[in-house]
Amino acid sequence: MIYLALTSACTAAEVPVVDTPIPTPPTTTATMPSLDPTDINTLGGVVHELQSAGHYTYVRVGAPGTDGDWAVVLGALETSLGAAITLSVQGSQTDFHSRRLDRDFEQLFFASVPSRA
Numbered sequence: 001m002i003y004l005a006l007t008s009a010c011t012a013a014e015v016p017v018v019d020t021p022i023p024t025p026p027t028t029t030a031t032m033p034s035l036d037p038t039d040i041n042t043l044g045g046v047v048h049e050l051q052s053a054g055h056y057t058y059v060r061v062g063a064p065g066t067d068g069d070w071a072v073v074l075g076a077l078e079t080s081l082g083a084a085i086t087l088s089v090q091g092s093q094t095d096f097h098s099r100r101l102d103r104d105f106e107q108l109f110f111a112s113v114p115s116r117a
Helices: 002-009
Strands: 042-053 056-062 069-074 084-098 103-115
Touching: 042 069, 056 084, 069 084
Parallel strands: 069 103
Antiparallel strands: 042 056, 042 084, 056 069, 084 103
């Protein structure tokens, strides 16, 4: 009832009309950084070493007779020492410390397993 009394007391002439368009914010497109051709996007070879760490598996992969490179994948990795494997690399970090393993890695690749060779 009070609302009706207030609205009936105001006339259309008393309500200011603003005819200014609302500015639209500038549009931007988010882009992913492109990979440099020298960046590693796959890591392949044979499995030199496996270490399980909770929900992650650390794996050292490389050509036979080499030290290989360390990578970490999410989940259990169903492979064995000496098995051929190819990892898809999403990124890497130098001087990485794993709290779960209490171990430092000079370079660690963050990867997934798209296929096994």
